[in-house]
Amino acid sequence: MRRIACLLVLVALSPGFSNANDAAELVVIVNPDSGIDRLTRDEVIDIFLGRYRKLPSGRAALPIDVSEPSTERARFYQLLVKKSSAEISSYWARLVFSGQTSPPFQVPDAKTAVELVQSNPNAIAYVDRASVTGHVKVVLEIKP
């Protein structure tokens, strides 16, 4: 029995297990005044990776990245386009020359992101479902 208990403790401490534990559902949130209720996964990809900077409602879109060391950014891009955080950084680095598009606006944590979305109807961000407040609208749930 003690042995089984030990194994369980080890599994609980392992990164996978902790990821799964951390991988609480990520959601894409917008300002309730943005005029949209739902976004497709492709629309989210287009907005965050710079293809379109407009919401389907026609309003300009301001995507917000939660920067490192918080885990949301890595998890978000991993789930969305199966790219690592480094790959996404490299992607944007390539586009610096053209200057036509810019990477999403960087905020330090989920809380700031939520506050930005609450205050700006153009803003769009991703956070853990747990961070969602009543002043933002969830338009897409990103499941692993």
Next chain:
Amino acid sequence: MKSSPESPGAPRRHLAGLVPRSIVARTSLSILLLAVAMGLLFSIMASWRVRAAEYDRLVARVDELTSTVESTVSIACFLNDATLAKEIAAGLMKNRIIAGVRITSGKNSLYSTVTATPDPHHRAEIDALTRKIHSPFDQQSVVGEITMYVSHAEIEAQSAAYSRYTIWILSLQVSIVAAAVAALVYLLVTRPIKGISDELHRLEIRSGMQITLKAGRRKDEIGQLVVDVNALISRLTDVLATERDLRLAQEISERRMRLVLEKADTGILVLDKNGAIQSCNPAFVRILGPTAAPGALLGDLLAPHGLTVAAIIEESRASNEARDADLEIDLAAGRGKAWVELSVNSLGPNLFQALVSDITDRKRAETAARELASRDTLTGLLNRRGFDAVLANRLAPGRYDGPMALLQVDLDHFKSVNDSYGHEAGDRVLREVARVFERAVRRSDFIGRMGGDEFAVLLPGIECVARAKEIASSIIAGVSEPIDIGDGRSVRVGASIGVAFAEPAMETPASLLRRADIAMYRAKQEGRGRACVVESPDAVESASDAA
């Protein structure tokens, strides 16, 4: 050693003028031409292959270039980023083979350098290499495409340059190999052969010269050739020496033979089957005169024995043995008569050797000896033996020359002359009587002194008794004349004659003589100085004549 200066046909001669005669030049030229031909062939094949391979390689390179920029192009297409697209295109255009780039995102053309329409002669897939571009975040969705335009001129230029380079290398290699082969062939084959050829050309067989054999070449084919040629030369030298000796010996022998022929007393000649002279020696000309020359007929020269000569030649041919004959001939140009001994020997099928000896002197000696044997030395008339021979010949069996008379003559009173005046006076009487006989008879008649004072006369061709009597009478008359016996004295004798005629057949000398004798005795009995005729064996007719 020399090639023939004239070759038949103008085109060949023209062509031969272009090809060098020297084996060295010819092999070198052949190798060179072969090398050039091979080089050209290889170059053409190589340039064709190289050009095709280079073309494929460049097309593949364009494809690789596309792959290299694909991820960035994908981002540009995804973002509809014309600036990025332009960057990419600018980078691609640094490759000289890229003539143009076109990047489109959906319906939008992000960037295009192509203004002119592509040359319709060029293949579409080479002109424009188009690739679909997928989203960098979703491999399923196509976000645009990139088209690369390939510069044909550049591909051509590059592949041409590469193939030129290849050709150059090949040519160099072929040239070096050809030069090496030519040098080796020259050193190992043509130069030694030319050396042998030159030496042979200068060689004089008589001098016993040989071709020099280089050390180290003894074992190979050229060495073998030299050894064989030297063996041939020495054999030739030996043969020539032998032939020279033989020729010398033959010359000596011929000279000796010629000397024999020229100095011989016998005429030696060669005849063909017609008797025409093919060659003759000086002795022959000496014997027969200047008409005896090659080409003349022996039969004509030995006239009148042409037929005899022909017969002798034919006999000799038939029997293959020597045939000879003694011939009395009429010499040409009225040089009189001569006796020759002709001997003919068959030399070959139609060739004869003839020997002609002048035997005139021998024949004359023979005749003289025979005359001496058959003549009476005192009177010069035939002696008994000579007369008998004539008679036997005339009365030979099977021979009948016509009627013939025989006179048997006996002198009257000769014994008293002999006794009274001596033998010398007798001999003078006999000699005188002989002259009387000779005057009285015809030239064709024969007179013989049969012994003592007995004479006989043979009259061939006498047809009638009268003619015989006439001759007998003339003899009696002649003999009855006084005969001078010297010292102013003369004597008279007479003649009693018995005449007998030869029978056409069954007559012998003995019987004829006997009948003439009987007739003569009758003439004596009847008183001498007369002739008695016995016409047939049975009857003896008496005929008297005045003394």
